[in-house]
Amino acid sequence: MYLSKASRNYAGLESNATSDYVIFGVPFDSSTSYKPGTRFGPDSIRQASASLESNSYFSDIYLEEIGIDDEGDVAVVIGDINETLNRVSSVVAEIIDEGKIPLMLGGEHTITLGALKGIKKGIGYSPCLIVIDAHYDLRDDYLGLRNGHASVMRRSLEILGGAKVTYIGVRAYSKEEREYALSKTNIETFKPIDIHRMGLLNIASSVKRIMSNCKGIYLSVDMDGFDPSFAPGVGNPEPGGLTVQEGLALMNQLVDERLLGADIVEVSPPFDSNGVTASLAAKLLNEIIMKNYISKRTKA
Ligand SMILES: [Mn+2]
Numbered sequence: 001m002y003l004s005k006a007s008r009n010y011a012g013l014e015s016n017a018t019s020d021y022v023i024f025g026v027p028f029d030s031s032t033s034y035k036p037g038t039r040f041g042p043d044s045i046r047q048a049s050a051s052l053e054s055n056s057y058f059s060d061i062y063l064e065e066i067g068i069d070d071e072g073d074v075a076v077v078i079g080d081i082n083e084t085l086n087r088v089s090s091v092v093a094e095i096i097d098e099g100k101i102p103l104m105l106g107g108e109h110t111i112t113l114g115a116l117k118g119i120k121k122g123i124g125y126s127p128c129l130i131v132i133d134a135h136y137d138l139r140d141d142y143l144g145l146r147n148g149h150a151s152v153m154r155r156s157l158e159i160l161g162g163a164k165v166t167y168i169g170v171r172a173y174s175k176e177e178r179e180y181a182l183s184k185t186n187i188e189t190f191k192p193i194d195i196h197r198m199g200l201l202n203i204a205s206s207v208k209r210i211m212s213n214c215k216g217i218y219l220s221v222d223m224d225g226f227d228p229s230f231a232p233g234v235g236n237p238e239p240g241g242l243t244v245q246e247g248l249a250l251m252n253q254l255v256d257e258r259l260l261g262a263d264i265v266e267v268s269p270p271f272d273s274n275g276v277t278a279s280l281a282a283k284l285l286n287e288i289i290m291k292n293y294i295s296k297r298t299k300a
Contacts, residue, residue: 001094002075002087006042009070010105011049011063011282019067021289022095026107026114028076028084029268031148035235041267041278042073042105044233048275049282056290058252063286066293081110081147088114089121092261096122101292103285106265108235109137109149112220116156119218119260126163127260128214129156130207132225132250133169134238136189138177149235154180162186164214166207168195168250169225172238192227192241200246204253211254219255219262221284223277231280233272244280251287257295262288 003024009015010023025042032038054063074091077083088104092115095102104115119127131153138157142150157165167181167189181187188210195203211217224234227241242250255262264281272278 001091003072003091004075005072006046006070008046008050010046010068011052011054013068013070016067016069019069019100020293021066021068021101021103023068023070023103023105024091025073025105026076026084026088026111027073028111029108030079031081031110031145032108032235033142033148033150035268035271037268037270038106038108038235038266040269041107041265044269044272044275044278045105045264045267045281045285046070048278049285052279052282052286057248057283057287059294061290061294063290066289068289085111085114085117085147089118092118093122096260101259102261103289104261104263106263106267109133109222109265110147110152111265112263113147113152113155115261115263116159116218120159123216123260125215126160127216127218128164128211129160129166129218129220130211130254131165131167131220131222132242132247133167133220133222134172134224134241135222135236136167136170136173136177136181138180139174157184164188164211166190166210168203168207169242171240195242195246200249201253204250207254214258216260217258218260219288221262221264223264223266223281226280231277233268233277234266235268247280247284248287251284252291255288255291255295257292257299259288259292
């Protein structure tokens with residue numbers, strides 16, 4: 001594996017060979033177009049995780065009751081997106097092969113492409129995808145770069161074929177991206193204004209209905225899906241985003257036993273304010289783990 005130990009483990013977790021969940025970081029931001037700094041994201045999320053209590057926001061379950069391992073960071077190749085994506089893909093496929101759930105800390109959003117390749121290789125089919133993001137990232141290329149953060153979802157969709165993709169939080173896009181998304185019957189979009197008008201539980205019901213035939217689901221959380229007042233530490237802040245309550249409720253509503261893997265990306269510590277973005281990222285990850293754990297236990 002292309003992994004090396006980080007300076008601290010997520011939430012102070014001890015290495016656990018029988019873990020069901022494997023956390024790892026990808027300190028990579030080489031295709032960043034505006035504000036670099038997400039390479040420091042994994043460390044800051046680990047640091048923030050240490051100060052959170054281990055209980056769930058929603059029910060009486062605690063992180064320490066669950067087997068979780070922090071395997072450190074992928075050895076990224078600065079400036080080489082394709083090789084870095086290959087390494088991410090290998091790491092994810094290996095975790096899937098072990099029957100575990102990969103949980104990736106970014107890093108820029110491009111790394112999701114590597115994770116999806118690894119998931120598909122590991123499970124042998126295309127997962128459905130839930131994306132929390134301010135952006136579609138559906139440009140065919142951005143300034144000539146086809147494997148960059150602005151095109152990550154376009155490349156991902158090419159890999160996923162016709163699998164269902166649901167976006168939540170999208171509010172900033174080019175005309176080309178919007179028209180592409182509207183033209184694809186497998187892509188659904190819920191904007192923050194939809195949640196504001198319809199209520200979160202109604203939107204969550206719609207998403208669950210759309211994803212009801214999915215065998216496995218991958219969840220990608222770009223922190224810029226949140227409003228910059230809650231998550232200022234991102235590379236491309238965009239006003240009018242999700243609230244913390246909405247984000248936590250979405251994790252609780254949408255994560256179930258079908259989760260194959262997840263990532264939390266685009267935390268950029270140089271632009272964070274008192275670590276609030278990293279703290280929210282860690283809280284979301286905790287809820288993802290605990291909701292999946294509860295769902296599996298209930299189904300068992
Ligand atoms: Mn984004």
